[in-house]
Amino acid sequence: MLRWRWAGLLGMVLALAGAALPAAAQKRFPSSAGALAVETVASGLTHPWGLAFLPDGRMLVSERPGRLRIVGADGALSRPIAGVPAVVARGQGGLLGLALDPAFAQNRLVYFSFSEPRQGGNGTSVARGRLDEEGTALSGVETIFRQMPAVDSNMHFGSRLVFDRTGALFVTLGDRFSQRAEAQNPANHIGKVVRIRPDGTLPADNPRKQGWAPEVWSIGHRNVQGAALHPESGQLWTAEHAARGGDEINTPRAGLNYGWPVITYGVDYSGAKIGEGTAKPGMEQPLFYWDPSIAPSGAAFYTGPAWPAWKNSLFVGALAGKMLVRLSTEGGKVTGEERLLTDLGLRIRDVVQGPDGFLYLVSDEDDGKILRVRPAG
Template identity: 75%
Template sequence: MRSAAWIATVTLTIAAWPASRDAAAQQRYPSSAGDLVVETVAGGLEHPWGLAFLPDGRMLVTERPGRLRLVGTDGKLSAPITGVPNVAGRGQGGLLDVVPDPGFAQNRTIYLSFAEPRSGGTGTSVARARLNERGTALEGTKVIFQQMPTIASNMHFGSRLVFDQTGALFVTVGDRYGQRDQAQNPANHIGKIMRIRPEGGAPADNPKIEAWQPEIWSIGHRNVQAAALHPQSGQLWTAEHGARGGDEVNTPKAGRNYGWPVVTFGIDYSGAKIGEGTSKAGMEPPLFYWDPSIAPSGAAFYTGAVWPAWTNSLFVGALAGQMLVRLSTQGEAVTGQERLLEGLGERIRDVRQGPDGFLYLLSDAPDGKLLRVRPAK
C-alpha cells in the first residue's frame, strides 16, 4: 500500500505562461484571499471535459466530441492524439475524464472515461493506453471497465476517474436519466461508484455484499461529475447533480447507500416530488447540498502555497451556476461556502490545481477555454 505521502503535490519547474490572449478575462474578481484574475491559457476547445497535468507541466485535455489534446506550457494546442476510443458524442455523451497513472513518469499510461457506442445503446466505459514518447498517439488502448447494462440513452454518463492511495481507480457514473430506480439495484452499474484495479477487475478489498457486483463501491447516486481525494485523509469526496435542487457533496464509503432516488433534497423537473423525503434509515445524508442547483462538475482540493488560507478547501465547478465554489472543510464536514468568479459567464466543467499552485479551469462551450486563476498582482 502506498503511504499518504503518495498524494502530495509534486513541485515542478515549468515555463512561465504567456500573457493572456483574452483581454476580457483580465477582469478582477473578489475573494476572501484577495482579488483573483482569470487568464486564458488556450482557446478553441470544443466542449472540453477533462483536464490532467503531466509530470513535465504539460496538460491533457479531452474534448467531448472525441478528441484528446496536449496543451504545452506555452498554451499551444497539439493536433488531436490518435488511438482514442470511438465515443458516442451525443447529448451528454462523448470523451469525458482523463487521468495519468500514478507511475506515468515510468510507464506513460493514461486512463480515459467515455460514453461508449454499443449495440442497443451506450454506456460509460474506461480505457487505458500508453501515450507515446512524442505525445502524438495512444498505443495498446484497451477497455478495462464497461458500465452494464447498455441503455438506449444519451444522458447521465458521469464520469470522473480518481486514483486512491492504494493505486485502485474510482470510477463515477450516472443513472442514465431514465433508469433512476436502478441506482438502488446493486446487481448493475447504474447510479453507482466503482472501484477497480488499473488493469480492470475488482480489488480484493472491495465490499463483499450479497447481490452486489464486485466492482461496486457505493450505490444510490444520480450523476457524479465531480470527485477528488482528500489530501490528508485519502477519503474520496464527490459532488453529484440533483434534479431541481439537491446537488450533493458526499464522502462515499464502501458498501454504503447514498439514497437516490429514495431520498433527495430536490424535486423532479416537472415539479413532482421524488422518493420518500430527505432522509431514511440505512441511507447516508449528504455532507452538503445546494438548492437551487448549481450543476456541479469537476472538483479539486487545494494544497498549494499561493493561497495558504485555502488549504484543504474543496473547489467545485458550476455549470448552470457559472461560477467556482470554494467549500471550506474540517475533517469530513463542510464548514463554509464561498462563491467565486460570479460574472465570468462561463460554465465551469473541470477544476484542477496546477504544479504552480494556481487553479486551472475548463469552460464548457463550443469554443471552450482552458483558464488559469491567479492572484491579482
C-alpha cells in the same frame, strides 16, 4: 450535514507565460483571499471535459466530441492524439473523464472514460493506453471496464476517474436518466461508484456484499461529475447532480447507500416529488447540498502555496451556476461556502490544481477554454 439554500521549472514557465498574456486576457475578481486574476491559457477547444498535467508541464485535455489533445505552456493545441476509440458524441455523451496513472512518468499510461456505442444503446466505459513520447498517439489501448447494462440514452454518463492511495481506480457512474430506480439495485452499475484495479480486475477490499456486483463500491447516486481525494484523509469526496435542488457533496464509503432516488433534497423538473422524502434509515445523508441546483462538475482540493487560507478547501465547478465554488472543510465536514467568479459567465466543467499552485479551470463551451486562476498582482 451542512445545508445551503438561497441565502519548480514548470511553475516558472507557467508563471512567465501568465505574465506575458496581454492585459485584455486578464480579468480580476474579488475573493475572501484577495483579488483573483483569471487568464486564458488556451482556447478553441470544443466542449472540453477533463484536464491533467503531464510531468513535462504540458496539459492533456479531453474534448467531448472524442478528441484528446496536448496543450503547450504557450497555449498551442496539438493535433488530436491517435488511438482514441469511437464515442457516442450525443447529448451528454462523448470523451469524458481523464486521469494519469500514478506511475505515468515510468509507464506513460493514460486512463479515460467515454460513452461507448453498444448493442442496445451505449454505456460509460473506461479505457487505458500508452502515450508515446511525442504525444501524438496512444498504443495498446484496452477497455478495462464497461458499465452494465447498456441503456438507450444520451444522458447521465458520470464520469470522473480518481486513483486512491492504494492504486485502485474509482469510477463514478450516472443513472442514465431513464433508469434512476436502478441506482438502488446493487447488482448492476447504474448510478454507482465502482472501484477497480488499473487493469480492470477487482481489489480484494471491495465491499463484496451479497447481491452486489463485485466492482460496486457504493450505490444510490444520480450523476456524479466531480470527484477528488481529500489530501489528508485520502477519502473520496464527490459532487453529484440532482434534479431541481439537492445537488450533493458526498464521501462515498464502501458498501453504503446514498439514497437516490428514494431520498433527495430536490424535486423533479416538473416540480413533482421524488421518492419518499429527505431521509430514510439505511441511507446516508450528504455532507452538503445546494438548493437551488448549481449543476456541480469537476472538483479539486487545494493544497498549494498561493492561498494558504484556502488549504484543504474543495473547489467545485458549476455548469448551470456558471461559477467556481469554494467549500471550506475541517474534520471531514463542510464548514462554509464561497461563490467565486460569478461574473465570468462560463460553465466550469473541470477544476485542477496546477503544479505551480494555481487553479486551472475548463469551460464547457463550443469555444472552450482553459483558464488559470492566480492571485492578482
